[in-house]
Amino acid sequence: xxxxxxxxxxxxxxxxxxxxxxxxxxxxxxxxxxxxxxxxxxxxxxxxxxxxxxxxxxxxxxxxxxxxxxxxxxxxxxxxxxxxxxxxxxxxxxxxxxxxxxxxxx
Numbered sequence: 258x259x260x261x262x263x264x265x266x267x268x269x270x271x272x273x274x275x276x277x278x279x280x281x282x283x284x285x286x287x288x289x290x291x292x293x294x295x296x297x298x299x300x301x302x303x304x305x306x307x308x309x310x311x312x313x314x315x316x317x318x319x320x321x322x323x324x325x326x327x328x329x330x331x332x333x334x335x336x337x338x339x340x341x342x343x344x345x346x347x348x349x350x351x352x353x354x355x356x357x358x359x360x361x362x363x
Contacts, residue, residue: 258315260299260342261322264308271334287312290328294321310335313342 267275275283280303288298291314300313316322322339329337343351 258296258317259319259322260313260315260344262340262342263312263314263322263326263337264339265310265312265329265335265337266307267309267335268333274334283310290325291316294324296321296325308338 278286284298284301287301291298291312294316296314296316298312298314300311302311303309304311314325316325319341326337326339329335
């Protein structure tokens with residue numbers, strides 16, 4: 258199952274919701290959202306960074322990730338961005354795959 262990093266930034270409205278629900282309340286809500294798409298919440302971290310929240314989750318497909326992101330982004334509470342995470346063995350597989358590529362200008 259693919260692993261994804263989801264980065265979220267709270268709006269003022271979302272921050273008010275966080276103050277009301279608490280961190281664990283928001284974690285439970287996100288875990289339920291990910292579970293509803295057949296996924297598993299792996300990590301859930303608040304940070305003092307460009308993004309307020311970092312979520313690591315396994316989801317069955319890219320479209321399941323899209324559904325999760327669309328659900329969150331359709332509200333005024335937070336904006337999310339996502340990245341696919343690859344483990345070292347997946348990079349090992351990629352290293353051994355032959356590709357044809359012509360660099361720009363050659």
